[in-house]
Amino acid sequence: MTISNRIKVEEVTTLSSDWYILRKTTFSFLRGDGTWQRQSRETYDRGNGATILLYDLERRRVLLTRQFRYPAYVNGHDDLLTEAPAGLLDNAIPEERIKAEVEEETGYRVSDVRPIFDAFMSPGSVTERLHFFIGSYSAADQVSNGGGNADEGEDIERLEPTIDEALDMIADGRIRDGKTIMLLQYAALHVFK
Numbered sequence: 001m002t003i004s005n006r007i008k009v010e011e012v013t014t015l016s017s018d019w020y021i022l023r024k025t026t027f028s029f030l031r032g033d034g035t036w037q038r039q040s041r042e043t044y045d046r047g048n049g050a051t052i053l054l055y056d057l058e059r060r061r062v063l064l065t066r067q068f069r070y071p072a073y074v075n076g077h078d079d080l081l082t083e084a085p086a087g088l089l090d091n092a093i094p095e096e097r098i099k100a101e102v103e104e105e106t107g108y109r110v111s112d113v114r115p116i117f118d119a120f121m122s123p124g125s126v127t128e129r130l131h132f133f134i135g136s137y138s139a140a141d142q143v144s145n146g147g148g149n150a151d152e153g154e155d156i157e158r159l160e161p162t163i164d165e166a167l168d169m170i171a172d173g174r175i176r177d178g179k180t181i182m183l184l185q186y187a188a189l190h191v192f193k
Contacts, residue, residue, distance in 0.1 A: 044126045053133075055191055056160075098131070106158050112136045
């Protein structure tokens with residue numbers, strides 16, 4: 001199925017190209033009833049990304065990160081955000097990029113990286129498609145302390161809750177990151193059965 005014959009782009013204006021690109025697009029859309037409707041939308045293009053949940057099946061643990069996220073802070077989250085490792089692709093292959101991101105953020109060098117799905121996380125305004133992965137890890141995979149890239153403002157902590165503790169963290173609000181919730185629920189259903 002395609003909708004390309006139902007949309008006519010009329011004007012695209014770049015509103016900002018500082019951190020990433022914010023555009024305003026005016027277009028006409030052919031509605032289901034056969035009428036054309038003029039609409040205007042802003043889209044934030046930050047590129048596509050990848051995220052992974054690393055797990056240790058024997059110890060029933062997962063590897064997560066904690067870091068400051070300014071957008072979450074200004075929306076009332078007065079704490080570090082607990083997340084699965086993630087990053088933008090920057091034109092790299094998703095599998096290779098997530099391996100590099102894991103090592104940068106957590107200090108673990110992993111080779112077991114399996115794709116599970118991809119999703120648009122906020123399709124009403126953000127163009128990003130996020131590639132989701134799972135993979136196993138062990139203590140032997142640690143090659144550094146991680147912590148992220150200080151030049152990019154990253155100051156990342158690492159934590160290893162059990163899968164049950166991580167699910168409890170969702171229930172009590174300590175984990176509020178959507179991608180991480182999706183990965184933990186996937187792991188609860190498919191990995192830690």
